[in-house]
Each structure stands twice: as C-alpha cells, then as structure tokens.
Amino acid sequence: xxxxxxxxxxxxxxxxxxxxxxxxxxxxxxxxxxxxxxxxxxxxxxxxxxxxxxxxxxxxxxxxxxxxxxxxxxxxxxxxxxxxxxxxxxxxxxxxxxxxxxxxxxxxxxxxxxxxxxxxxxxxxxxxxxxxxxxxxxxxxxxxxxxxxxxxxxxxxxxxxxxxxxxxxxxxxxxxxxxxxxxxxxxxxxxxxxxxxxxxxxxxxxxxxxxxxxxxxxxxxxxxxxxxxxxxxxxxxxxxxxxxxxxxxxxxxxxxxxxxxxxxxxxxxxxxxxxxxxxxxxxxxxxxxxxxxxxxxxxxxxxxxxxxxxxxxxxxxxxxxxxxxxxxxxxxxxxxxxxxxxxxxxxxxxxxxxxxxxxxxxxxxxxxxxxxxxxxxxxxxxxxxxxxxxxxxxxxxxxxxxxxxxxxxxxxxxxxxxxxxxxxxxxxxxxxxxxxxxxxxxxxxxxxxxxxxxxxxxxxxxxxxxxxxxxxxxxxxxxxxxxxxxxxxxxxxxxxxxxxxxxxxxxxxxxxxxxxxxxxxx
Amino acid sequence: xxxxxxxxxxxxxxxxxxxxxxxxxxxxxxxxxxxxxxxxxxxxxxxxxxxxxxxxxxxxxxxxxxxxxxxxxxxxxxxxxxxxxxxxxxxxxxxxxxxxxxxxxxxxxxxxxxxxxx
Numbered sequence: 001x002x003x004x005x006x007x008x009x010x011x012x013x014x015x016x017x018x019x020x021x022x023x024x025x026x027x028x029x030x031x032x033x034x035x036x037x038x039x040x041x042x043x044x045x046x047x048x049x050x051x052x053x054x055x056x057x058x059x060x061x062x063x064x065x066x067x068x069x070x071x072x073x074x075x076x077x078x079x080x081x082x083x084x085x086x087x088x089x090x091x092x093x094x095x096x097x098x099x100x101x102x103x104x105x106x107x108x109x110x111x112x113x114x115x116x117x118x119x120x121x122x123x124x125x126x127x128x129x130x131x132x133x134x135x136x137x138x139x140x141x142x143x144x145x146x147x148x149x150x151x152x153x154x155x156x157x158x159x160x161x162x163x164x165x166x167x168x169x170x171x172x173x174x175x176x177x178x179x180x181x182x183x184x185x186x187x188x189x190x191x192x193x194x195x196x197x198x199x200x201x202x203x204x205x206x207x208x209x210x211x212x213x214x215x216x217x218x219x220x221x222x223x224x225x226x227x228x229x230x231x232x233x234x235x236x237x238x239x240x241x242x243x244x245x246x247x248x249x250x251x252x253x254x255x256x257x258x259x260x261x262x263x264x265x266x267x268x269x270x271x272x273x274x275x276x277x278x279x280x281x282x283x284x285x286x287x288x289x290x291x292x293x294x295x296x297x298x299x300x301x302x303x304x305x306x307x308x309x310x311x312x313x314x315x316x317x318x319x320x321x322x323x324x325x326x327x328x329x330x331x332x333x334x335x336x337x338x339x340x341x342x343x344x345x346x347x348x349x350x351x352x353x354x355x356x357x358x359x360x361x362x363x364x365x366x367x368x369x370x371x372x373x374x375x376x377x378x379x380x381x382x383x384x385x386x387x388x389x390x391x392x393x394x395x396x397x398x399x400x401x402x403x404x405x406x407x408x409x410x411x412x413x414x415x416x417x418x419x420x421x422x423x424x425x426x427x428x429x430x431x432x433x434x435x436x437x438x439x440x441x442x443x444x445x446x447x448x449x450x451x452x453x454x455x456x457x458x459x460x461x462x463x464x465x466x467x468x469x470x471x472x473x474x475x476x477x478x479x480x481x482x483x484x485x486x487x488x489x490x491x492x493x494x495x496x497x498x499x500x501x502x503x504x505x506x507x508x509x510x511x512x513x514x515x516x517x518x519x520x521x522x
Numbered sequence: 523x524x525x526x527x528x529x530x531x532x533x534x535x536x537x538x539x540x541x542x543x544x545x546x547x548x549x550x551x552x553x554x555x556x557x558x559x560x561x562x563x564x565x566x567x568x569x570x571x572x573x574x575x576x577x578x579x580x581x582x583x584x585x586x587x588x589x590x591x592x593x594x595x596x597x598x599x600x601x602x603x604x605x606x607x608x609x610x611x612x613x614x615x616x617x618x619x620x621x622x623x624x625x626x627x628x629x630x631x632x633x634x635x636x637x638x639x640x
Contacts, residue, residue, distance in 0.1 A: 078529030079633065086632045230599035233549060241549040241596060245568075249592050253555035253632075257590035260634045261558050271528075328630075332594075340599065 058084055059293045063283040066293070077278055081271045084304060085263055086256055086321075150218055152193040158186045187225040193218040219352040227345040232336055240335055248324075248331040255317075255324040262317040266307055274300045344379040351398075354448060369449045370398040371410060386420040397449050407445060415439040422472075430475030441465040447494040466491045482508045523615025523637075530586075530636040531613065531621065533579040538616035539637060541575045543568075543591070547604045551594035551629075560587035560637075580639050587637045595629040603627040 058080060065076035195218045229236060277296045285292040309315050352371040373395040382388050393413040400408060417437040424432055442464050471486035488502045523539060526532050533539055543552050550568040554575055563576045577587065591611070595603045607627065613635070614620035625631055 072525060074527045075525045075529045078527070080529075082529055082634050082636075083632060085634075232596050233547070233598055233604065235548065238549055241551060242568075245551055245553055245594075249551070249553040249594065250555070253553045253590050253592045256592070256632055257555040257558060257588065257634070260590060261588060336597070 059287075059297055062278060062281075062293050062297070066278070066281065066283040074275065074279075077275045078271055081274055082260070082267070085260060085267065085308070149196040150193050151196050152191060152218075154189060154191040156186070156189045158182055158188070187228070189223045191221040191223070193220070216355060217353055219350060221348060221350045223346060223348040225344065225346045227343075229342045230340060230344060232339045237335075237339060244331055244335060248328040252321075252324045252328045255321040259314075259317040259321045262314045263307065266311070266314070270300070270303055270307060341381045343381075344377070346377045346379075348375040348377060349373070350375065364448055365450055369400065372396050372398055382418070384420055386418060389417040389419070391415045397445070400449060410445050410447065410449070411441055411443045413439060413441045424472075425474060430477035432472070432474045435469075435471040435473065437467075437469040437471070439465070439467040441467070443494065463492070465494070484508075523613065523617065523619045523621075525621045526638070530638050532640045533615055533637050534617050535579060535581045535583060535639050537579045539577055539579060540612075540614045540616075541589075541635070542610075542612045542614075543573045544610045544612075545571045546607045546609075547571070549596050551596055552609055552625075553592045555590045555592075558588045559585060579637060583639050585639045588634065590632055590634050593625045593629065593631045593633075595627045603629075 061080045061083075062077060065073060065080055068076050195216045232241075274296070277300070278293065280291065281293045281296050282289070282291050283293060287294040289295060307314075308318050350371075350373040352373065354368045354371060373393055375391055375393045378390045380388050380390075391413065393411075393415070395410045395413070396408045397410055415438065417435060419433050419435045421431065421433050443462055446462060467488065467490035469486055469488040471484055473482055473484040475482045484504075484506050486504050488500075488504070490500045493500050523531055523533050523537065531539075541554065543554070545552065548571065550571050550573065552568075552573065554562075554573065556562070557577060560577050560580060563578065566573060566575050579585075579587065593609050595607060597603055609625040610622065611625065611633075612620065612622040625633070
C-alpha cells in the first residue's frame with residue numbers, strides 16, 4: 001500500500017521510551033565502582049516527580065555502595081550521602097526541567113511500512129526508523145483499491161551487525177565509527193514487507209497473474225539520510241557545547257562546591273546516623289519495606305532539608321546554587337531546542353510487488369509489472385512543536401508488459417503531512433499526536449501497465465487522485481508500541497474511479513528499547 | 523593517597539594529586555570546579571574526551587582541598603544517551619594509591635571530592 005509521506009529517518013530508538021531511558025539507570029558493566037552520584041538538578045516538570053527521581057537515583061547509588069566490598073563500602077556510602085546535598089534545592093522546590101521539549105516529544109519516527117509498500121495503516125509513512133529493529137502489523141490502504149494486511153520489518157544493517165559482533169546492544173553504538181565505509185553506510189535503513197492477507201474474492205481470476213495471494217512478498221525499501229543535523233552530539237555542535245560547558249557548567253560546579261563547603265561539618269552527624277541506618281538496610285528489599293534503602297533515606301530527608309535551611313549563610317549559598325541550576329537548565333534546553341529545529345533531507349527507494357495490491361476479481365492480459373519509486377523527503381519543524389513533512393515521488397514500472405505502449409513512468413506524487421502533539425489522554429498513556437495529510441497523485445499510465453477488468457468492467461484508470469487523511473496516534477508508554485487510528489477520504493483509488501472512505505488501525509513495535517533492556521544492563 | 527571510610531581522600535603533605543576524567547563519546551560535558559583550600563596547578567580544558575587536572579596538597583596536616591565535578595550527557599535527537607557512554611574518573615597520588623569510579627547516564631550528576639592532608 002502506498003502512503004503519502006515518508007519522513008526523514010532519525011536512526012535511533014523510539015520516542016516512547018524516552019522517559020524510561022532518561023529516568024532509568026543505565027548501569028554499565030564494570031569491574032570498577034559504578035558511582036552514580038546525586039543528580040544535581042531536575043529532570044522533570046514537577047517538583048514532586050523530580051524529587052522522586054532524584055531520590056531514586058540516590059537510592060540506586062547507595063544500593064550499589066552496599067554491594068561493594070568491605071574496604072570501600074562505607075566510603076562509598078559517605079560519598080553518596082555527601083552528594084545528596086546537591087538535591088537540597090530541588091527538595092526546596094526547584095522545578096526547572098533539564099529535559100528539553102525536543103527530548104520529550106518526537107514526532108518524526110516510524111516503525112511502520114514505507115510509503116510505497118502495501119498495507120500501512122495510514123496515509124502517512126513516518127520517516128523515522130528505529131536504531132536497530134522495528135516490526136509493524138497493519139491493515140489498510142491509501143490509493144490502492146485493495147485493503148491489505150501487511151507485516152513489515154525494518155532494520156539498520158550496520159547496527160544489526162554491530163550488535164551481533166559485540167554481543168552487546170550498548171557497546172554496539174560506537175561499532176565501526178573509525179571505519180569510513182561504516183560511517184557512510186550507517187544512515188541506511190532497510191525494510192521488507194509481506195502481505196498477510198488471504199483474500200477470497202469472487203468473479204474471474206487473473207488469467208496470467210497471481211493477484212493478492214496470502215503471505216506474499218509485498219516489497220522492500222532502502223532509506224538514507226542525506227542531511228540530518230538533529231543529533232545534538234553531531235561534531236558541528238562541538239564548539240557550542242564547549243562554550244556551554246565553560247559558561248553554565250562551570251558556574252554550576254562552582255556554586256555547588258561552595259554550597260558543599262558551606263554545609264561543611266554540619267553534615268557529619270547526619271551522614272553518620274544515616275550510614276548507621278543504611279548499614280542495616282537490605283539492598284534487595286522492596287521499596288515499601290521498612291528496611292529498604294528507600295525507606296531509610298526517606299526518613300532522613302527532613303533532617304537534611306533542615307540542615308540546609310536553618311542557617312541563613314548556608315541557605316544563601318544554596319539559593320545561589322539553585323539559581324545556577326536554573327540557568328544551566330535553561331541554557332541546555334535552549335541549545336537542544338535550537339538543534340531540534342534543524343531540517344532533514346533524505347531519500348528513499350521502494351520496490352513494490354503489485355500482485356499484493358490487486359483485487360482478486362481483476363483480470364489482466366499479462367503479468368503485473370513490479371514498481372520502483374524514488375522519494376525525496378524533507379522534514380521541517382513548525383510552531384506548536386509540530387512537524388511538517390514534504391514528499392516528492394516518482395514511480396516507474398520495472399518492466400513494461402509486452403503488447404502495451406505504456407511508458408516507464410507510472411505516476412508522480414506530491415504529499416504533505418503535519419504532525420501535532422496532543423494530550424487528549426492522561427500522560428501515562430504515552431505520547432499522542434494528531435496528523436493531517438494530503439496527497440496529489442498524477443497517474444500517467446494505467447496502474448498495472450495494461451488494460452484491466454475489475455468485476456468484468458474495463459477500467460481506464462489514468463488521471464489524478466486527491467486524498468486527505470486525519471490520524472490519531474497513541475503510544476503505550478515505555479513499550480515502543482504505537483497504535484494509530486486513521487480516517488481517509490479520496491476522490492478515487494488507482495483502479496476504481498469512485499470516491500473512497502476508509503478507516504484503519506495498526507500496531508507498530510520498535511524493538512530497540514526491549515533489546516537494550518534485555519542485553520544492555522547488568 | 524587513599525580513600526578514607528568517611529568518603530574523603532587522605533593525602534600526604536605536599537603530595538601531588540592527579541584527577542583524570544575520560545568520556546567514551548563526544549561531546550565531553552564534565553566540568554571540574556575551582557579548588558577550595560588549594561589551587562589547580564594550571565587551569566585545564568578537555569582535550570577531546572579527556573581532562574586532566576593536578577594540584578599539590580597543602581603542607582599542613584588537617585588542611586583540606588575540595589572540588590566538585592559536574593557530569594552531563596548530551597542526548598541524541600530522540601533523547602537517548604549513547605549506549606555504553608560513561609565517564610571514567612581516576613584519582614592518583616604521587617605517593618601511591620588512588621581511586622577510580624564510573625559515572626553513567628542519566629544526567630546531570632555531581633560528585634564532591636574532598637582531600638584531607640594527613
């Protein structure tokens with residue numbers, strides 16, 4: 001099935017897992033101590049959840065310390081508790097989010113079939129693909145005359161090879177970065193689709209072709225990013241981050257250091273009593289248990305807050321530190337937001353097996369030609385955190401049926417898509433978006449490259465097709481699953497010159513987060 | 523230099539202390555504050571993925587030197603941190619001994635390093 005838009009590929013993992021990855025601890029296997037000192041600032045938009053996150057980070061650090069050997073355990077506990085002082089301003093109500101909007105909501109990712117393949121659930125084929133693997137099962141149609149069921153897979157071959165070679169999802173990220181060939185091929189993502197329909201149409205069957213047989217190969221795609229500077233780690237932003245480090249980060253480090261010193265020995269008795277309590281904690285206990293690290297820390301927080309606030313001189317230092325945290329967060333978010341507004345240019349090739357798109361009761365005089373399509377994709381951010389995607393497509397017959405005088409160019413297409421994030425459901429449902437799409441398709445040739453009959457009626461299918469689609473997509477938070485619901489209206493389909501109204505639904509899975517959780521943590 | 527039970531580092535009078543921070547992938551986004559109670563031998567900037575600093579401990583027992591290090595990780599366009607990325611922090615003293623630990627995402631994190639002359 002054709003979809004209108006292919007959005008530029010952003011070759012990393014799913015948006016739905018952003019919150020999980022940011023708020024989760026990604027422990028690196030190491031024989032050395034993995035010290036994750038306190039987080040110096042907020043990573044949430046609410047003081048409550050921020051405090052919760054910071055608290056969890058500290059608890060995780062202390063659990064690691066409790067598992068250390070006898071010689072370093074107490075020292076690590078004291079270090080962890082010293083670092084807890086950095087969250088004092090957060091406990092006091094610092095709310096600035098360290099995460100930019102760009103980090104928290106991405107609209108330019110897609111695990112579903114590419115625009116030229118059959119069976120996508122929506123008019124829009126999102127351009128973003130997973131860093132490693134994606135799977136989609138969809139039911140629908142866009143300009144085709146047959147509604148199909150398609151199962152599709154997408155993979156980045158270099159990253160798959162890297163994962164197999166390193167046996168570690170986490171370590172595969174940097175695989176081959178020093179190899180020029182690998183660097184060139186890395187932006188390439190391949191996809192393959194299969195028709196899962198088992199259509200049982202009535203009427204005459206094709207005389208020479210095998211239309212729409214179940215479980216057949218539907219097509220494949222290759223997507224390549226030509227220009228994509230939305231990665232904040234791109235080398236072109238090196239000077240920007242260096243300046244940020246010299247300005248905001250040095251100020252933050254200096255203020256925190258002064259705050260530490262201001263508290264000084266006042267913290268000693270608190271640390272001593274807390275360590276004594278933590279020595280009796282069970283690092284594996286459920287957080288709600290009275291002997292858990294979380295419970296013990298929770299009981300100690302009021303005393304810590306009092307230590308910081310009861311002395312005016314100390315409180316003033318922490319006030320300066322809190323301001324430095326806010327300045328740091330704002331500067332960081334500004335940089336990330338600016339980078340997220342960069343445009344993307346990519347190109348995609350699609351091979352389509354038209355047999356999977358032809359109604360069962362279609363008669364043709366010769367074999368149905370395969371299609372090749374070249375799509376140029378342009379992505380650009382718009383206000384309201386939305387994203388505009390434009391496609392220009394030319395579709396050609398791979399072979400012209402004998403006995404026909406059709407040309408090799410089958411059609412030209414222009415399409416546009418506007419994605420807007422929305423919050424119709426509670427935030428624990430994950431990201432949601434509304435998408436409006438439009439397509440103009442100029443069909444220069446008969447879609448199957450030859451005269452056809454549908455239900456015994458001769459079809460002259462040349463002409464223009466106009467199509468509009470509205471779609472609502474909801475993500476299942478932290479799972480990599482997206483469920484799109486769409487409504488599509490077109491003035492006609494490729495084979496039938498009658499207006500067409502369709503609704504469709506699908507499920508897509510981005511497997512990156514699952515794989516990373518399975519192999520990347522210790 | 524040795525890691526003491528209270529989480530501080532014991533150093534000998536006049537001992538030279540080296541702090542080395544190595545990140546796995548660009549950009550390097552850690553910052554070491556100025557020392558309180560001492561001064562770094564010379565202000566340094568990260569060279570690629572590595573930053574090194576050193577100072578000479580005060581000559582008098584009981585004196586302290588203290589700094590704070592901020593560690594940040596810059597996310598990719600999807601808010602993900604480079605898998606496997608981390609900072610390796612190592613402390614060594616000219617008189618022998620030292621300590622090392624790793625800092626992993628999520629950002630931002632901080633750690634205070636307190637050196638006590640013994």
